[in-house]
Amino acid sequence: MAVLTEEQTMLRDMAAEWVPDRAPVTAFRRVAHEKLGHDPELWAEIAGTMGWAGILVPEEHGGSDFGYLSMGLVLEEMGRTLVASPLIATGVLGVAALRLGGDAEQQTAWLARIATGEAIVAFACDEDGRHDPANVKLTAKRDGDGFRLDGVKAPVSEGVSARLLIVAARDEAGKIVLLLVPGDAAGVTRTRLDRIDGREAALIRFDGVTVGADAALTGGAALLDRVLDRGRAALAAEMLGSATQAFETTIDYLKTRVQFGQLIGSFQALQHRAVAMQGELLMTRSAVEAALTALDEDRDDAPMLVSLAKAIAGDTLRLCSREMVQMHGGIGMTEEHDAGLYYKRSATADATGGNSAFHRERYARLAGY
Amino acid sequence: MSEAFRAEARAWMEDNFPPSLAFKNPVPYQNDAPYAEGDPDWIVWRDRMAEKGWGAPGWPKIYGGGELGHAEIKILTEEMRRIGAFNPMKMTGYTMLGPTLLEFGTEEQKAQHLPGVAAGTSRWCQGFSEPGAGSDLASLQTRCVDMGDHYLVEGQKIWTSGANHADWCFALVRTDTSSKQGGISFLLIDMKSEGVETRPITLISGSTHFCEMFLNAVKVPKDNLVGELNKGWGIAKRLLQFERDSLSEGRGEGVPLLPLAQERVGTDADGRIADSDLRTRLVAHAMRAQAYNLTMGRIAAEGKAGQRNDALVPVLKNLGSDVAQVRADLIMEILGEQGLGWSGEGYSDVELDASHQWLHARAFSIYGGSFEIQNNIAAKVLLGLPSAPAPGR
Structure with missing residues (x-):
């Protein structure tokens, strides 16, 4: 754990208290089972009571502007119990896009509503089921002062309930442009995708959707990259929390399960694998905290550190969730046990924002390999 | 304050570090002081660092240290790294024995041994492993018998880094055979004592850094016991933490x-x-x-x-x-x-x-x-x- 400020310590302690109390894994099970996407009451508490949707929102728009490391602390705690919430889509990707690429009017129109939790935002980048921001195909053709959008985005996290869609499109010059599109705009068709992890994702069709000139954010492909990096680092923090919980639950099981007349945690074959997980978790925490800190300081090495964090978080959550299933044995394969929920989440979280292989390649290019 | 110290450290390093040594820091368990001592610049660097007290920057001044705080030591390390300089005292005596003696040694033991370690003039080796006690270190058998006015030590150590160049050895010895971990004591042995023999071991890399060490009826003064009799295992575990830390x-x-x-x-x-x-x-x-x-x-x-x-x-x-x-x-x-x-x-x-x-x-x-x-x-x-x-x- 990084050396925290007093403010950050308080925030983390509050999250560590609130999450298991109000949003334990059983709460996630209900959301997933009933295909709710997220629980509106819990979201009202997350955004309203706790103020977490505004952690990255400037104070003049009603946020606390605590920064990315602080947001990571909260997300890590939420990752522990697999809380399904629009916090990353709205409070990280949405806020980052508006802060980095929005003008004063766009910021005024949305940031305060994001901070209160009233407006849920979805960030639509991926197409054809791949994270490939360099190859966005959805078109944004000039239409009067504004744009006309045609194409398909999928999967889009929180894409069903979002009031505002921030859409990565390609203009007639072949340049990337980010556009603010109301979720209920004419020509937008949203289909809920039923995925293995039970979280909210949508396939969204844009058939001749028109928006005004005021819909465009400034910054193009560079903005897209910067916004994505903020989402990736935030997700890596959440994944760190999920991996840590998978690990801790497994260690507890090793201390209680008896076979051959002894605790299975006394078996060296399992002990050494347990220590290996601890080593990976240590390195993951270091990478995640370094990435979040680099974003807070807006440093040039942030993209590399984000790719490092997302890649290692993907690998580590995969390892810890698999070991969670394996070391629990048969019970770990059952729907009743939580192990499967972490295992399923390892796959969707890895794919979101680019999987480990994507980020190793990105790191390679950034480093000159 | 810290910026002033950084400026001081930078200026001093630039004035005193021989450029010929840049990036030639000794590697633990591969080569260390003797490897470099043929080089007059190395001696110059060691002695300048000793005089400045920066070879053992965190130690009290009475033991040859610099009494620097954590923040200053970090700055010092950064400033050395910047120009490829290194701490020439960073050997077994400094990384392992020093912190152990500071924690467990008597005032006399600290005064006798620490200044030489801080100056790089007293070289130490670690007499822990034995042919029959590797991973299972506590099964060590080197016997240490109380002869009234001295101890008599008899046994064999192995993987003793740099024993052939060392002035002193800190060793684990068996003072009680009735208890495995509770029969081990921590003893300082002068390598010039009669009955101490060393023999280098050639590794697959050609390195001859590790040695066998034979202790044949070696007399050791009773003042050289660190901590209490039969309480050496706890001291050893602490020392091994220092070792792992440095590694x-x-x-x-x-x-x-x-x-x-x-x-x-x-x-x-x-x-x-x-x-x-x-x-x-x-x-x-x-x-x-x-x-x-x-x-x-x-x-x-x-x-x-x-x-x-x-x-x-x-x-x-x-x-x-x-x-x-x-x-x-x-x-x-x-x-x-x-x-x-x-x-x-x-x-x-x-x-x-x-x-x-x-x-x-x-x-x-x-x-x-x-x-x-x-x-x-x-x-x-x-x-x-x-x-x-x-x-x-």
């Missing part, structure tokens, strides 16, 4: 892999390393190395904030040895058949260094407690897992 600090940067790979393996039309499989593994290694370095930095920062967790040390040692071994493998692969030279013509220094480093690298996960022993310790102490049933019972 997990990393082994220096070494030759950068990316330009070497670009030069030797070549690049494709997009400027990527031409061997795509090797490229993938080089990147994976670079990322793990960075994550490891970030982890060491984070643990150090937490330590300075009073949040240090010693139980992590075995995990860090294993992560570090793994990163270093993979690195040694990759350099060999980059160099191809030019990485297979043993000595002489036809091979550059970089190439010869790579092959010897590759051979030596297997030791990283053996010395200072093997990879498996570190995992056992971490499972028990860090994770609180139950003890494994003793094998063979």
